[in-house]
Amino acid sequence: MVPPAALVDLLRREDGYLIISHFNPDGDTLGSAAALALALEGMGKRTLLLCRDTVPEQYAFLPAVGRFHTFEAAAASGTDLREYANLVLVDCNAPERTGMEKSPLAGLTFRNSVVIDHHETENVFGDIRWVLPGAAATGMMIHCLVRELGVDLTKDMATDLYAALVVDTGNFRYENTTAEVLEAASALAEAGAEPHVIHREINETWSEGRFKLFLKVLNTLYLKDNIAITSVTRKMLEDTGTTPDDMESFVSTPKVIQSVKVAALLRETGEREYKVSLRSRDGINVARIAEAYGGGGHRNAAGCTVRAGLETAKAELIEKIKEQITLSELQ
């Protein structure tokens, strides 16, 4: 992994960077953007970190992540955004993924625009585009960039980047956990990142309400024919004082069961309306199922909305999932 020379040149030459994370931010976009800001500041450059949404609580501990402003807050603060004439999109590759076009930033022009991302894309936005769909996390790319820039990798930067890796590899459990990822993780730990502390801050900071919701959701488990279905009503969220954000990863929990090939979580979003999250393994294509309902996603992780009562929605889904399991077995 080598960053484009044009990118390295630009970062050495220019001053003033508006560094923007994607909306609904996760640990990769936040940690990567924050580490990049710290690296540029280490080179004596001015940076401003922006995101449409406020930082989720479990990432607030990350160094420099406290410096993120929402677009509104940045505009209201009176900061002259034109002082940050270079735009860098981190962990996304088009302005639409940042929400900046429908914000006080709409209409700003930049001297240079840069994209650093690992998502597949057909976009063309950006004077310099460094997009590596093969990278496990954008954090891998920033780590590499920091080395190339010759900046000292500080404990703060290492912590941000380690968190980025942890989030996008499921704490080194997903298929994207390669020798290269583990080598980078080792270098980051060597530079001061503390794996167990980062794990605890990100994954072991549930509220009691979230745990109660977890139990309520698991108690709805319906298991049949290698399919696991759970569901959550609006009342469950109300009763536990939680929000849909608290459900992150719940859909995957029943996948600890060896026989489960597809897991689905139905969340009530309205009268006879459910948002469905789908997860699969062994090559079963759940994107197909989601597409049938006008949704989409990847082969092993997809989502859609089903308009029906809960029992009807479940029964329909099970039929569609069974078809996909059969198809995958025929392959």
Place this chain on the structure above:
Amino acid sequence: MVPPAALVDLLRREDGYLIISHFNPDGDTLGSAAALALALEGMGKRTLLLCRDTVPEQYAFLPAVGRFHTFEAAAASGTDLREYANLVLVDCNAPERTGMEKSPLAGLTFRNSVVIDHHETENVFGDIRWVLPGAAATGMMIHCLVRELGVDLTKDMATDLYAALVVDTGNFRYENTTAEVLEAASALAEAGAEPHVIHREINETWSEGRFKLFLKVLNTLYLKDNIAITSVTRKMLEDTGTTPDDMESFVSTPKVIQSVKVAALLRETGEREYKVSLRSRDGINVARIAEAYGGGGHRNAAGCTVRAGLETAKAELIEKIKEQITLSELQ
């Protein structure tokens, strides 16, 4: 980490090894012993892998682990155990931890006896003792030994050793996850270990019964004053067709809640008798609590037996835990 020259010399010089894992075997003792056997076989040596207990199902996929014999099976097979004149204890440092002294092996004498382990000990058993309490896993030591012996690190060996690391570091989440551990993991992945496959085989192969037990146990959750208590009755095990082995890690689940400082799981073992597992964080000493009941363990993980009815046992424990939390706050 450098293995003793005497150990390397012995392994180069001698032939015929009885490699023994500790009883109640885990991924570190099994993976480490199997990798060592493969390495020695790569040098043209004969080895025999032994363990008092049969291999738990989730480790059966590990290369060469299928070659483990119980002491009884080895004795019954007619193999002349004297052909394996060199004893190697792996991931334990005294014969008592293997159960060999109360088996058909009792009374066997060896030309050399070797200990390779990372557990704290006051034992003196073994002509050559390589004991490193600072090592995250015995797998780290075997990895280092394989390099020192100059044997090719095969995919099979790498898979065994990666599993050893995964099990003893909680998939790179515990405090023992250092830069050195991650560097070894990277080298093992480079040699062919597949992190996501190993994770799935070890952690995502629950039976449906085990998941049902998980739910039943979590549904007993009692949360108060930073303490989380869960419990399991003999009937729950019966109803779900599970064994106490299926409860591995259940005690720690409530630790995802930010406020929980101590988690306890009470398992009914007899009439008014409970086996208690204790886990803590933030320096709270649960070994003290266990010792008060004649048990023991480490500061953050300990166990004991309480003889009382469930409600009395819980109330007593809560009092003792509160004392320890107060003490830790006074420090």
